[in-house]
Amino acid sequence: MPGVLxxxxxxxxxxxxxxxxxLPASAGLLLAALVDLGWGHVPARRVMLRQARRQVLFTxxxxxxxxxxxxxMLGCTxxxxxxxxxxxxxxxxxxSTIWVHVVVREIGPLxxxxxxxxxxxxxxxxxxxxxxxxxxxxxLRAMAIDPVxxxxxxxxxxxxxxxxxxxxxxxxLTMLAGIAAALVAPWITGDVLVYSLLNALDxxxxxxxxxxxxxxxxxxxxxxxxxxxxVSRAITEVPVAVGATVVRCIIVIVFVNALxxxxxxx
Amino acid sequence: xxxxxxxxxxxxxxxxxxxxxxxxxASLTVATGETVAVVGAVGKGKSSVIRLACGAAAAASxxxxxxxxxxxEQLESVAGRLGVLxxxxxxxxxxxxxxNLALPLTYxxxxxxxxxxxxxxxxxxxxxxxxxxxxxxPAVLSGGERRRxxxxxxWLTGWELLLLDDLLRGREFDDVAAFRAFQARAxxxxxxxxxxxxxxxxxxxxxxxxxxAVVDHELVELDRTLPLGELSAMALGIPx
Numbered sequence: 001m002p003g004v005l006x007x008x009x010x011x012x013x014x015x016x017x018x019x020x021x022x023l024p025a026s027a028g029l030l031l032a033a034l035v036d037l038g039w040g041h042v043p044a045r046r047v048m049l050r051q052a053r054r055q056v057l058f059t060x061x062x063x064x065x066x067x068x069x070x071x072x073m074l075g076c077t078x079x080x081x082x083x084x085x086x087x088x089x090x091x092x093x094x095x096s097t098i099w100v101h102v103v104v105r106e107i108g109p110l111x112x113x114x115x116x117x118x119x120x121x122x123x124x125x126x127x128x129x130x131x132x133x134x135x136x137x138x139x140l141r142a143m144a145i146d147p148v149x150x151x152x153x154x155x156x157x158x159x160x161x162x163x164x165x166x167x168x169x170x171x172x173l174t175m176l177a178g179i180a181a182a183l184v185a186p187w188i189t190g191d192v193l194v195y196s197l198l199n200a201l202d203x204x205x206x207x208x209x210x211x212x213x214x215x216x217x218x219x220x221x222x223x224x225x226x227x228x229x230x231v232s233r234a235i236t237e238v239p240v241a242v243g244a245t246v247v248r249c250i251i252v253i254v255f256v257n258a259l260x261x262x263x264x265x266x
Numbered sequence: 267x268x269x270x271x272x273x274x275x276x277x278x279x280x281x282x283x284x285x286x287x288x289x290x291x292a293s294l295t296v297a298t299g300e301t302v303a304v305v306g307a308v309g310k311g312k313s314s315v316i317r318l319a320c321g322a323a324a325a326a327s328x329x330x331x332x333x334x335x336x337x338x339e340q341l342e343s344v345a346g347r348l349g350v351l352x353x354x355x356x357x358x359x360x361x362x363x364x365x366n367l368a369l370p371l372t373y374x375x376x377x378x379x380x381x382x383x384x385x386x387x388x389x390x391x392x393x394x395x396x397x398x399x400x401x402x403x404p405a406v407l408s409g410g411e412r413r414r415x416x417x418x419x420x421w422l423t424g425w426e427l428l429l430l431d432d433l434l435r436g437r438e439f440d441d442v443a444a445f446r447a448f449q450a451r452a453x454x455x456x457x458x459x460x461x462x463x464x465x466x467x468x469x470x471x472x473x474x475x476x477x478x479a480v481v482d483h484e485l486v487e488l489d490r491t492l493p494l495g496e497l498s499a500m501a502l503g504i505p506x
Contacts, residue, residue, distance in 0.1 A: 043375050054360070131358070139356035142320035143370045143423060144345040150373075 022226060022248065029229075030222035033152045044149045048157070051150070055158020059120040060165050067115060071170045074111070075177025078103065083182065083193070096193070096200035099178070104205040105264075108171035109212035110257050113220065115170075116163045117249040121224040124155055125245035128228025129238040137229065152225045159224075160217030167213030168206075175201070212260055216253050223248045271334050273298050273427045273459035274319055276485065279328035281314055288314045290483040291328065298426070301449060301460040303470035305488075305501040306480035312463035313353050315485070316431040319461065320350045333426055345374040349424020353432045355416040357404040363390075363415045364400040370423045385422060392451060393418035394444065410437050421452075428452060430462040435469050442472045449473070467498040477501070 037048075082095065128151060131137050140147050175197065182193045227245045231237040274296040281289040288311040296302045306312050317323035318330050321337030330337060333344045341348075357366045367386040371377050377385050390397055395414040404412050417438050420428055430438075439445040452458045464470055470477050477488045479501040488497055 041373070044373050047369065047372060051360075127360070134359075135352050135354045135356040136358055138317075138322045139350070139352055140358075141341070142322060142348075142350045142352075143373075144342040145370065145373050150369075 022223070022230075023252075026222045026226040026248075029148070029152060029226045030156065030218060032148050033156045033222075033225075036146070036149045036153050037157065040149050040153070041146065044146070047150060048154045051154030052158040052161075055155055056162045058123070059116060059159050060162030063115060063119055063162075063166060064169070066119070067112070067166055067170050068173060070111065070115070071173035072177040074107070075103075075174040075179075076181040078174070079178035079181045079193075096196035099197065100175075100200040100205055103174050103178070104171050104201065105208045105212075105261065106257070108174060109167045109209050109216065110253065112163060112167040112170045112213060113216035113253045113257070114250065116159065116166065116216065116220050117246055117253065120159055120162075121220045121245045121249045122242040124159070124221070124224035125228040125241045126238055128225060129231035129241045130235065132229055132231040133233055133235045133238065135233075147229070152221075152229075155225055156218065156221040159221035160214060163217030163220065164210060164213040167209055167216075171206075171209050208260070208264060212257060215256055215260065219252050219256060220249050223252065271298075272296055272331070273300070273333060274461060275329075275331045276315075276318065276325075277329040277331075279318065279325045279330060281311070281318060281323060281325050283314070283323075287483055289325075289480075289485070292483065292485045293328075294478060294485045296459050296461055298459050299453065299457045300476065301462070301474045302476045302478060303474035304461065304463040304478050304480065304485070305465065305467050305470050306463075307502045308465065310480040311483070312465075312480055313431050315461070315480075316350065316352070316429045316463060319427075319429050320348065344426075345370070346376045346423050347426040349420035349422065349428045351413070351417050351420040351428075351430040351438075355404065355412040357412060357416055357419070359404055362401050362403055363395075363407070366404070366415065367419050367422060370419070376423070386418075389418040389422045390415075392421050392448060393438070394440065413438050421448075424452075424458065425456045426458050428458060428460045428462075430460065433462050433464045433466075433469065435466055442469070445473050465502070467501050468494060470501075471497060 078099070082099065128137075131151070137147050137151070140150060179194050179197060224245045227241045227248065231241050272295045274294070276292055276294040278291045278293055279289050280291060281287075294302075294315070304312050304315050314323060318325060319332055319337060321332075321341050324338055333347055335341070335343055357363070358369070361369070364383075364386055367389060368382050371382050371385060372379070386400070387397055390400065393414040395411060395418060399407060399411060399415070404415065407415065417430070420430065433439075435441070439448065449460065452460065462470075462474070467477070471490065471494060477490060477497065478485050479488050480486075481500070481503075488500055490497075492500075
């Protein structure tokens with residue numbers, strides 16, 4: 001009987017480890033990409049840079065209309081919702097601090113990470129999955145070209161740079177939209193709010209937002225590239241890879257976000 | 267001594283793809299300057315010869331040597347000497363034809379940066395593709411044009427050994443004369459071996475020095491003096 005129990009626990013343990021094997025594998029791929037970036041094949045850098053620029057264009061620049069809309073709506077909604085409500089619970093003096101903490105440290109970076117996950121994470125997994133199924137990765141190896149250097153490094157660089165930029169853009173635009181809404185809303189004394197908001201915002205808040213943007217960019221690019229390259233030669237695996245990438249990115253981003261906040265508070 | 271070294275050699279190679287046996291103790295030697303056609307019915311393992319030779323597949327046992335190296339371990343040392351045309355063209359979809367062709371040259375610094383464009387244009391001419399396609403992405407090319415672009419890429423790096431998978435009359439080369447011109451140019455720049463796979467036994471008989479068939483998981487050289495019907499029967503397992 002104890003033998004059966006041990007066997008079951010053993011199998012459960014193996015199953016659980018198998019379910020999260022992608023986590024260290026993605027981290028390993030990220031590490032390999034960063035090593036390649038720092039000490040890799042020098043002639044490949046020009047090609048890498050060109051690919052990274054394309055990634056920034058797709059992940060960052062082309063996402064601007066969507067991020068702008070979301071930021072403006074979010075800023076207006078948050079301020080219009082909170083301003084009439086907060087005084088009722090006697091927390092008006094804390095409003096600016098709460099607002100800055102929520103928008104700059106939490107919602108802004110998290111939302112930017114989720115937008116990049118949805119727009120880019122899945123697309124990168126699909127792109128690399130199709131390349132794997134179509135034999136393009138194999139062709140690179142046959143030409144003695146390192147797929148990590150050519151395919152993973154530019155995506156890691158491009159996605160991370162774009163995520164940081166989008167985080168800053170989203171945070172600042174949300175703040176500005178909130179301030180603008182407060183100024184035009186007739187039932188709020190907007191100028192007081194603007195002053196206290198700017199007072200509450202300090203560089204630490206922006207540094208936390210930047211750190212989160214950087215971490216989310218690295219996480220999304222590593223998970224998406226790893227899952228895309230996991231596809232074998234069957235094109236039917238590609239949509240599965242896209243779904244898995246989005247789910248994995250969301251889980252890790254939410255977890256990392258909480259962890260970073262916790263680390264800062266401790 | 268280096269002149270005697272074969273461009274490609276399989277020594278008692280065994281290859282399995284999943285549960286399916288592809289080769290059992292298969293051997294093949296291709297000398298420098300030779301053109302060898304591998305023929306066989308669909309799914310018998312013609313492309314596996316190419317995949318083994320470029321390191322994309324690993325033999326379960328036996329030895330594969332390409333230009334004197336193990337392609338699974340030291341492929342970088344033969345960069346610029348080995349060119350591969352894959353069955354699926356395998357051009358990078360996010361790059362233009364120009365970028366695809368320039369990639370191995372730039373990555374391995376095979377030619378000076380100011381000569382890359384000229385080399386790419388020249389290769390396009392060799393493969394019979396219109397230079398106006400250079401700035402197009404592979405997605406807008408026809409199937410035949412993609413194959414020719416991929417052939418141009420193989421040409422750029424295949425100075426000593428060209429591996430051409432799944433040649434078809436009229437697709438990569440308009441006719442046998444076009445292939446012969448390609449062959450002559452390859453030999454003129456550097457004595458090169460060409461290993462090609464095709465299902466078209468007639469084409470193989472017209473262009474290859476030797477014909478090897480995949481029969482019963484082995485690589486068997488066919489007697490070229492046999493009538494074409496008999497060659498086809500042996501290669502494809504159909505009645506003569």
